[in-house]
Amino acid sequence: MAKKLKVRYYRPKADVALDINDIQNxxxxxxxxxKCKGCMWVDHTYMPGATTGFLTKCPSATxxxxxxxxxxxxxxxxxxxxxxxxxxxEKALEVVYACTLCGACDTGCKxxxxxxxxxxxxxxxxxxxxxxxxxxxxxxxxVENILKKNNCFGAPHKSRNEWLPKGVTxxxxxxxxxxxxxxxxxxxxxxxxxxxxxxKAAGTEFMxxxxxxxxxNIVFSVGMIDExxxxxxxxxxxxxxxxxxxxxxxxxxxxxxWKVDYPKLLNISTExxxxxxxxxxxxxxxxxxxxxxxxxxxxxxxxxxxxxxSLSRQSEPWTPWKGKRGWMxxxxxxxxRRRGTNGxxxxxxxxxxxxxxxxxxxxxxxxxxxxxxxAGRGAREAFPEFAEFSANHRLKEIKSVGAETLVxxxxxxxxxxxxxxxxxxxxxxxxxxxxxxxxxxxx
Amino acid sequence: xxxxxxxxxxxxxIVGPKYISADPVICESYRSGPGGYENGTGYERVMxxxxxxxxxxxxxxxxxxxxxxxxxxxxxxxxxATGFYGPRSHPHVEDALLIDMKRMQDFSIDDKHFFIDVQAxxxxxxxxxxxxxxxxxxxxxxxxxxxxxxxxxxxDGWSPLSHRIGMPHRRILxxxxxxPDGELLKTGSLATGDDPFWGECPGPDxxxxxxxxxxxxGCLGIVTRMAIKTLPFQPEPLVPKxxxxxxxxxxxxxxxxxxNFVVPNKEAQEKAMFExxxxxxxxxxxxxxxxWRAIAKAxxxxxxxxxxxxxxxxTVHNFFIVRVLLIGFTSEEQMEYDERVLMDIMTAxxxxxxxTKPSDESWIKNADSAGMWVMCGDYMSVDYVSESxxxxxxxxxxxxxxxxxxxxxxxxxxxDPGWFQSFECxxxxxSEFLVxxxxxxxxxxxDQFYLDSSKMNIEHGYYTALIGPHQPMYLTGPKYGPNYHxxxxxxxxxxxxxxxxxxxxxxxxxxxxxRAPWMHNMKDWESPxxxxx
Numbered sequence: 001m002a003k004k005l006k007v008r009y010y011r012p013k014a015d016v017a018l019d020i021n022d023i024q025n026x027x028x029x030x031x032x033x034x035k036c037k038g039c040m041w042v043d044h045t046y047m048p049g050a051t052t053g054f055l056t057k058c059p060s061a062t063x064x065x066x067x068x069x070x071x072x073x074x075x076x077x078x079x080x081x082x083x084x085x086x087x088x089x090e091k092a093l094e095v096v097y098a099c100t101l102c103g104a105c106d107t108g109c110k111x112x113x114x115x116x117x118x119x120x121x122x123x124x125x126x127x128x129x130x131x132x133x134x135x136x137x138x139x140x141x142x143v144e145n146i147l148k149k150n151n152c153f154g155a156p157h158k159s160r161n162e163w164l165p166k167g168v169t170x171x172x173x174x175x176x177x178x179x180x181x182x183x184x185x186x187x188x189x190x191x192x193x194x195x196x197x198x199x200k201a202a203g204t205e206f207m208x209x210x211x212x213x214x215x216x217n218i219v220f221s222v223g224m225i226d227e228x229x230x231x232x233x234x235x236x237x238x239x240x241x242x243x244x245x246x247x248x249x250x251x252x253x254x255x256x257x258w259k260v261d262y263p264k265l266l267n268i269s270t271e272x273x274x275x276x277x278x279x280x281x282x283x284x285x286x287x288x289x290x291x292x293x294x295x296x297x298x299x300x301x302x303x304x305x306x307x308x309x310s311l312s313r314q315s316e317p318w319t320p321w322k323g324k325r326g327w328m329x330x331x332x333x334x335x336x337r338r339r340g341t342n343g344x345x346x347x348x349x350x351x352x353x354x355x356x357x358x359x360x361x362x363x364x365x366x367x368x369x370x371x372x373x374x375a376g377r378g379a380r381e382a383f384p385e386f387a388e389f390s391a392n393h394r395l396k397e398i399k400s401v402g403a404e405t406l407v408x409x410x411x412x413x414x415x416x417x418x419x420x421x422x423x424x425x426x427x428x429x430x431x432x433x434x435x436x437x438x439x440x441x442x443x
Numbered sequence: 444x445x446x447x448x449x450x451x452x453x454x455x456x457i458v459g460p461k462y463i464s465a466d467p468v469i470c471e472s473y474r475s476g477p478g479g480y481e482n483g484t485g486y487e488r489v490m491x492x493x494x495x496x497x498x499x500x501x502x503x504x505x506x507x508x509x510x511x512x513x514x515x516x517x518x519x520x521x522x523x524a525t526g527f528y529g530p531r532s533h534p535h536v537e538d539a540l541l542i543d544m545k546r547m548q549d550f551s552i553d554d555k556h557f558f559i560d561v562q563a564x565x566x567x568x569x570x571x572x573x574x575x576x577x578x579x580x581x582x583x584x585x586x587x588x589x590x591x592x593x594x595x596x597x598x599d600g601w602s603p604l605s606h607r608i609g610m611p612h613r614r615i616l617x618x619x620x621x622x623p624d625g626e627l628l629k630t631g632s633l634a635t636g637d638d639p640f641w642g643e644c645p646g647p648d649x650x651x652x653x654x655x656x657x658x659x660x661g662c663l664g665i666v667t668r669m670a671i672k673t674l675p676f677q678p679e680p681l682v683p684k685x686x687x688x689x690x691x692x693x694x695x696x697x698x699x700x701x702x703n704f705v706v707p708n709k710e711a712q713e714k715a716m717f718e719x720x721x722x723x724x725x726x727x728x729x730x731x732x733x734x735w736r737a738i739a740k741a742x743x744x745x746x747x748x749x750x751x752x753x754x755x756x757x758t759v760h761n762f763f764i765v766r767v768l769l770i771g772f773t774s775e776e777q778m779e780y781d782e783r784v785l786m787d788i789m790t791a792x793x794x795x796x797x798x799t800k801p802s803d804e805s806w807i808k809n810a811d812s813a814g815m816w817v818m819c820g821d822y823m824s825v826d827y828v829s830e831s832x833x834x835x836x837x838x839x840x841x842x843x844x845x846x847x848x849x850x851x852x853x854x855x856x857x858x859d860p861g862w863f864q865s866f867e868c869x870x871x872x873x874s875e876f877l878v879x880x881x882x883x884x885x886x887x888x889x890d891q892f893y894l895d896s897s898k899m900n901i902e903h904g905y906y907t908a909l910i911g912p913h914q915p916m917y918l919t920g921p922k923y924g925p926n927y928h929x930x931x932x933x934x935x936x937x938x939x940x941x942x943x944x945x946x947x948x949x950x951x952x953x954x955x956x957x958r959a960p961w962m963h964n965m966k967d968w969e970s971p972x973x974x975x976x
Binding site for chain 1: 462464466467468469471472473474476477478479480482497499525526527543545546548550561565566567568569570571572573576587588589683685686687688689690691692743744745748808809810811812813814816817818819820854881882
């Protein structure tokens, strides 16, 4: 353009990188938020009616209501902090941490704009830690558990594999590593047990990591980036040592860590990990479609599928990027933005459709517009009332479509929903997708 | 002066502790800029402040009580629906109370009498969904699907779909308005009871005072409730499809269809709009800015500039498009008839129908104003004009000429005359001129262009929307009135003698010119020395 016009549009190009270590990388994004609140509302094309009460997709904004808790407000707060005109206080920490980093704001914003909201929020947490005010006290306890005992719960490390059902012995060496994760190892063991049954039914030999440790989701999520990087290095090295080609997990948060956040922390692309990262839904869907896994037994139920954030809108692969930003905010080299378009949305639905008897109903807020359960990324640990609110809000929606069974693909979602269902006495059955697959295989 | 603890306690007793906060972090989140509509301009930097406190009422009664406390204690306040409308909907004075209306979500629909009744926090897209499910539709204004229906209808509220039904304020059937002293004013048929159907009331109707051409930005009180007329729509469902960012409504093609036509010249473009309107067919007839076509196709801002940089004065000058929405309101047969009429008109004018997707990306449910920022980061509509169709078309060309003087920093659009269309089946024409610029450029010229556009309107006799609180009233008032600024200020003084409701609106732009040194050499009009400081 400069050559064609008499007046030259020109500004020196500024260095920028998708690096959450330095919040200054995202000042451009913060300063270009337009307050359309696409971060908060359901995509207007999919927006349900005004009387439904399911118009927002941001749990934080829905519970706390002030603009400070939606993406637009957070971008303004982050901007003021990055510019040094606003300091930390108790409210700022609540704004930053009473949030599941579920990515609804990021995909909503990027429907129209090229703004990095999720990375800004992650960078804010890193800044909080660097500034000495983060993470929250409840997070510190979990992080301590992880760093000392290699799991979130402070349980003995030696009992990590006690979930293994009798008669199932993982291979010493295999092409597939099953990464179990803390939750399925210690709390929701039925998920791990169902997962290995699926492997067996499909004839897939699998191994475990020789000394599996926590993926570090909470450590990373609360902004402790140095500690998280160390965990990423260790886990990726251990995985590479196995020589396996594929890592499969049934934990959505773990899946995101391995596929997206480890590469982000290690400044490599997902491809450069050297192995494939699959969620059990991707694997099982492939097996069902290739005929290796057969869904035989009826599961007669009106079923809804809840998209776990880390498996859906947040699961697109990572590619490191640094470059220059110039006139009109254009960057070079070309940046392919992660907009949540290519998340794992279809596979779990295809699995459920393949199960005889399942009557799959879509929720008003579905796929990239799904309303997070409220448990992830350190939110439940520090703000349990927020996690409870989010689960109940989503359950209201689930009940509004007359669902009998709620299926999700994340142990944290299952825990949070199960707790809420139990406390409310709701007549909704909560299942992990591995369990419903197993229920159909058994026949 | 900061709002005192005593006053905060009284306000807290109205809404409860959860819904009031003077925390600096909460208040910061209500900053107008730096991004968004009209933000990044000098006006935003000079005129806006963060609030001193934020409060979230639930009912009209809450708002009345809050306003009474403010009025009694001389606390300036600003009503805030969604905050999308840039600096002019944000506090302009220090330590103002921002009244965030988002908890006011009451909604009801009367599908027998075709109206809805909403509170100020209700936005358009869920309204439209409810309407569609009840055989009706509303027009979602250019402000976007995320705009509060009340705020948008008080401000502008028009869209390409106004071709069918014209000026938006004519669909306001009644309002509840909390006046600056806390008194409740009911307008339209709400003044005589709780049935808004008629839209009229005995005695003088105050709708004009409330709204005027583009409203008064909350400076005469707060509209908490509005009854809005809806219109009958065709019965087939419009089905959402796709995944972000490419989502759209799949259209039932025998009942709803967009068709894009390319016509040979500007005369044919204008004539096509006129003839389509005269034949009373179509749900929308419009010509949008050409760069919007590039936005619609672009994967990201870099892609946009790749495409747009291939254009030049010649290509833009020689490309004439007319976009038509057909709706079979009553039957497939009606739709077929409309389409035949449309094709006859376009054939006679040398128009050629282009392949058009059988879906609606924007206007029916998702008026996609947010996407207009993708390529720049800064944007505003400098003006909107309802004129005769022939005059509306001229208006854009005049703007394009003036814009050259300010390009850069304004984005190059190669002389595109902006957006124009038919309203009310051609009884009115509409023109809107939008400008874009880079946030980090020197924006003094953007402010100057904005003001210069007002002088241009005066010179050419265009009666435009932004002559009220959006421009210096002491510039536009004597030229358009000759005394409209005087009566506007008298009304303000009568309704709000203490000027507590969103000060210094309606004189905010006058004040801005005084405060901004880069505007001083443009001031060639008289204004009093006692403008609010």
